Amino acid sequence: MQKIILNIGGMTCSACSSSLEKYLKKQPGIIDASVNLVLAQALITYEDNLTLNTLEKYIKEAGFKSLGIFDETKLKKNKHSKAPLIIYGILALLVLYIAMAHMVNLPVIPFLNMMDYPINYAICLLIFSLIFLFYGKDIILNGYKNLIHKSPNMDTLVTIGVLSSFFYSLYNTVMILKGYSMYVESLYYESVCIIIYFLKLGRFIDNINKEKTYDAIKGLVQITPSKALKLIDGKRVEITLDEIKKGDILLCLPGMKIACDGIVSMGTTYVDESFITGESTPVKKDINNKVVAGSLNINGSIEYIAQNIGKDSTISKIVNLVVEATNTKPKIASLADKVSGIFVPIVIILSILTFIFYMIFTHDLNLALTHFVTILVVACPCALGLATPLSIVVSEGKCAQIGILIKKSQILEDASKIDTIVMDKTGTLTYGTLKISKLYNYSTYPKDKLLYLVGCIETNSNHPIAKSLVNKETKYEKVTDFKNLDGLGLEATLNNKKYYLGNAKLVAKLSIENTHVQDEQTLTQNGSSIIYVIEDNKIIALIGVKDIIKKDMKEVISKLKDLNINTIMLTGDNETTANLVAKELNIKEVIANVYPQDKTNEIKNLQSKGKKVMMVGDGINDAPSLATANIGVTVANATDIASNSSDVILLNDSLMSLVKLINISTKTLKIIKENLFWAFFYNIITIPIAMGLLTRFNITMNPMLGSLAMMLSSLTVILNALRLRK
Template identity: 30%
Template structure:
């Protein structure tokens, strides 16, 4: 047995995200990044809160407790959080990760209706300007058209702006309300002044009014908000698609026969009937029937997967061809689908590191814009252009400033990127993993189950001639020892013994020796009780330091040349019942009895994955507990650039650290790819851990083992994960460049008279939409 076969302990599932440590809240009413800062301040002031993060794009708040809370404490604390958000001027409700996405239910007329009414009122004010007739309408008509838009359709800006002012913060609504109110108020003042003018020509001329600027700006901002909401909704499409995989009702088999019941009534152990074309309602195992199941929306696997009695079923998959009976093994939040949804929701709710920098900028954005607008107005008035022109240019500054684009730049890209990745079977646990993955320079692979199929078979074994033991007895002893192990090599020995219909002798005192093998005492066959050991070459050399390998050299060379893994079967002299010799007290009484060779086929996609990584400029390494010759044979077949062999499980993390140290002291960013069970320490030590789920089970463990989970055992998902990370990172920087560049260019342009308020309003409305639309281009990504 090779050194890699002993699994380290895995953290309890869900420990990091269990309800007693954190809560997620759906927050409604936020209009820009400044609102995010305000909600975070309100939540962080609540006693018992360790950290609160609010995501503007998802409108979700994630709150971590200082210490774990029981159910009653968590409920009371959550009520306090909801009250704090209400006091800050927003609305919130609890959001469970496996619940449906909470969306603000607004009738279409509440969004597009306001835009339509604003357009009907604003269009008559704008059209004459296109004909060069700025003063076409009498003042009272302009007033009648603009005032309802200002104070009815624009009431939301006054309400939200006032709430922010009471809380001592600023937001985009204040900028819009101040800017449009100034334009409307200036128009009222000019109209009143004109109507009371003593100039005899005043009666025959129309005053220069700006009612159309106020109305058009509000209409354009409402249009931008409607388009932004529509675009943001598309970024949650991946979550909604996953949630739609759960049927509302199921067919349960009971004493009265087949009964249709709600999914929520299903319990573990129930027998369910899944007809052709129906979705698998929850996790379970097939007990009757066979056929193929489409798991593409869960794992990204394009081809249906064959199922037979004993095969696991995952809720949300589609039964494509035949009637299946299944026994339920998990329900509700414990299903694989619920875990996937939870990971996607959590990844989209948490902020990326770069977003924290943006938040600091957003916190001072509105006060800075107000100051610039004030200086603009005073500057132009002092320059002698008059109060009217000065005020209009100050209004343009207020209207063009857009903190929304800053708030959406990063989360919109992350939401789109994680959603696209999830559709292809790449589950990104947190934005930090996504942000680091694009800088990966080295990818280290585990061998078994990652680059190989993970289903080794016993291809041959040879017995020492001097021992006097036949091949059958050697296999019986090896299989008896392996009854105490869950390792793939143990399964291979047991399968071969079962194929040959061999009975197994009784075994006692079984003991697993970490990273080396297994040993035990076998009942006597010919009057002598022996202690036996089966394990790696490293262990054999420790137990039999003086053993000569010359009788085995030809076989060893042949098997190593074929890339086979080798295990040694050893026997010790007479041992008392119930006592096995340990490695620590090894002596020369141990004898080599047999040599066993195991073969494991390479995954057909492994070589393609390595080649694609090299094309991306990434160096590849394989870290294996296998013997050096076999590991190097696999490495040569795949084109892997560096092979590190004969590594104990606990030492893999040390090798990751050495790879990170790099050559010449230059730090390298390293990703580790493993099965999420044996490689947990290495996955944690790497800059990015990629846990590969496998059809033999362990996918739920893999979900908790690394920052990125590959939902099917396809190595080409590794370069795909790096690719979507690089594309998402590029979108983040594109969005940030646009958001900062827009404000850096637009605000001075408006301050120096280059834009009137209407054009400024249009630019502001389109800035947020452009950021989200750019991020949504990631939805076209294909692995």
């Protein structure tokens, strides 16, 4: 089984994306397909025996065109020329003036007066309509093509309406040329021109605004520099990104950006990775540290070895993940998709029935044609089709900008329904590394000297506690007679003095008098593990070490509570340690002493009570429980995203991202519902008006007003979705 994202050409409305999706799902070898109108892409899951040529053949058979495989490294901003729009806008105003000046008491061009010179008037508007038909040839050809392929779309509706008006007007023009001047009042050339212009104007505005929804994703790709400095025999050579090869030694000076993922081989600096993590705090980079393409080098010069280039880079993986997620569909989109699939045929049937009705009961061809064309051009499947995907694209991009990667768009719907968040303690609520919490110094040594002595001994041990007491940048003296006392601590000689570092059991075994019971209790009460420092059979210091709680966790828990979300700590630690952390964070519910394999059962137990559970963990020991939860969230390094299998990946340590995710989800769902309401409401109101059902209340609509209303409808949905960028 394989997945591929293909760029699609020829889609203009939701009926297009819906018909292509249905067609692809029916083809042999295709397991699943999801077509995104906003991105003009198809995410296809297919069997290994299918080839790209076969997939592209399927797309062509459906009436569309494959524009190749999506390449996340080549996202560029499209240019939309305004010149044709301005020129045809002036022509459209001229057409309106010629056709309607006499209706609003404006000066009429003498030789184009419809009453005095009907032939001149008809021929002039015929020429204008031919010009506009050429301008809208892409719409007409696409509409015809989709009708032939039995997948009618919005272009099909417009094509039928415009060509019906044109050929009816052409017939009347022939009658005028034969001397029947009364047919001059039955010309619809201006409708042809204005309908096409409004549709073109609407698409121009739509395309610009659709691109804005994609800006956040494109911004990730465009943040990578176009050139890099390569070191060849000690000399700097400027090269393009395409020329970089794995293993090249590159130089990055202060103020420059990292050109590709790599490993620092020389130098120290601080880099800004906020474009990926959302965190503005600079990150220190030393030798053997990984650097990510696009990071801004702040203050030091470094040399780094090129590792991941192009499609293998972290940025490309992130963009690909975001785009793939955007091409999936949440459940809320299903209703709109179902309606979009049958919308166009229903509109065509309604327009034909309306035409027949007016011909039977009024015998007025002009009136029947007016209603027929108005229904076709006022109906807007685009508003329905854009309601959900536009909002998803904006929200996915916004999340990516602040370091939240979402694997599937359904998460944006589900996150707003979460009422319980279960968090692992170590590495989630805490940093997962031991640090000195408190030092009681009873010796004559200064604090720095005491810690240096401790470091000289602990540097010989691999125990996690030892790592918390050793400074990597300090050069320590060698000790002699070093011994690792199993279950007790360490023994060593330094400067002819015997030292012991260990726990209370070691103190008891050595029969050393302990006069620091109160300090012991203080350390125990704050959840610290105690290291006794013994010199010449005398306790000279107590060092408390513990896993430090993340700096903003208390605020995170408080904000989650404000959102009516209950936070539960689920940990394998003992109850005493767990309760101390929970008390500090104001977490009311703690489930302690839980083995990794039993965490899944705890999640299922909560779900059996009707809870919507989000699990936040490290993605290693918690993998089964993350998969069981309604939403699984992990905190991961940016370079590890490819191997991460959770629903949501946080690219920074701050769990404030959870609050942001839930807020974005809530707002996204609200905007989607508003858009769906507007799209349904618009069509439910305007189509009956176009049919003439409200004529008795003097509420009517002509084709030109219908095309304007249709343009404004999709524009309203787009602008509403863009509110999510704020």
